Amino acid sequence: MTPPKPPSPPPPPVPVPNPSTFDPTSSATHDSTCPFCTISKTYPPYDPSSPPPPSSRSISPSLTSPNPCTFMLLSTPVVIAFLDIMPLSPGHLLLCPRSHRPKLTDVTPEESAELGRYVRVLSAAVSRATGIRDWNVVQNNGAAAAQVVPHCHFHVIPRPELRDKRAERFTSTMFGRGQRDELDDEEGEALAAEIRRAVGEVLKEDEDKSEEEKRAKL
Template structure:
């Protein structure tokens, strides 16, 4: 059963300590200004195998104070995933740890393992929800690697068939370059709901309660 109560102000669960084994990857950063930390603080975890309905407060904590919307597709005690607000294609999602981790090497072993498992499930869910069965997984660390938001995140980017589309656009945008449209918020709500449901279907089909 979907959760019926929700605390919009629920803080993220306490993180485990960052192992910090690579001193070269740390940066000073104003956590309060991090958009992904903000999303993690506002959107509480839910059961991925039994997501709340689209209209639930859990998925709309800021209904009374509109802001750039966040369309959450997966939310666990350690991780959160949501639609990219500047997608390269429909179904482009981001997956990140709730805790502020600048680079992949700053994540804990538990976060890294759960991201690996979640990428597999999210990939299947995005393919089901979009009907696009080719996709890229991309994760950028540092400015020289084109990282923009300094809170590590994986991209899952559907790749519609190039030739069938007869379009130059997807060759240009291959691997994260090229035109990125603003997210269409009317399409985004139903799309995010389909992805949440597809995540639940995958987990239920495998008889798993957890990622």
């Protein structure tokens, strides 16, 4: 009889550097002309299961001023996520590696694993925060494939039902058509805080589920 396989070890905890000593040049590589690298260099990592409060300076939207405000949703040593400043729908977000990687084929195996993990977590979190149950995950590579910023990134784009009043504002922009409006600062700050909170909830539930599965195998 084949003995049962031992349970898989839980993922290692995310290291949380001290924001006051954060050195964005220590491991990540950046392109000085890339707007996503600017965000990466500006915002230190934090523990996504216990995000800082909205009042924390470490996630202040104005840190990227005079460039457009940045509404952070996730910041680990490997990946970052933030709201799109020209959203196709409420909660439209971008997830990318902290280091400058022009295309998906340029990311490292570690970055690829982290991106895959958080595409799922952010999808669940934005759905909770907005109440929108359907969404697209889009990832473009190169100008011919409609990639505008040459820094690998995933779009998570909620798709409200047509009967949802929020859909009226975005009906003409479904799948990229029509005029896109810039994200309102007050709306963005409130929504970002709600998504960060939901990210923490999803990660806590994942941890609890992992513990339950380990106990069930004992």
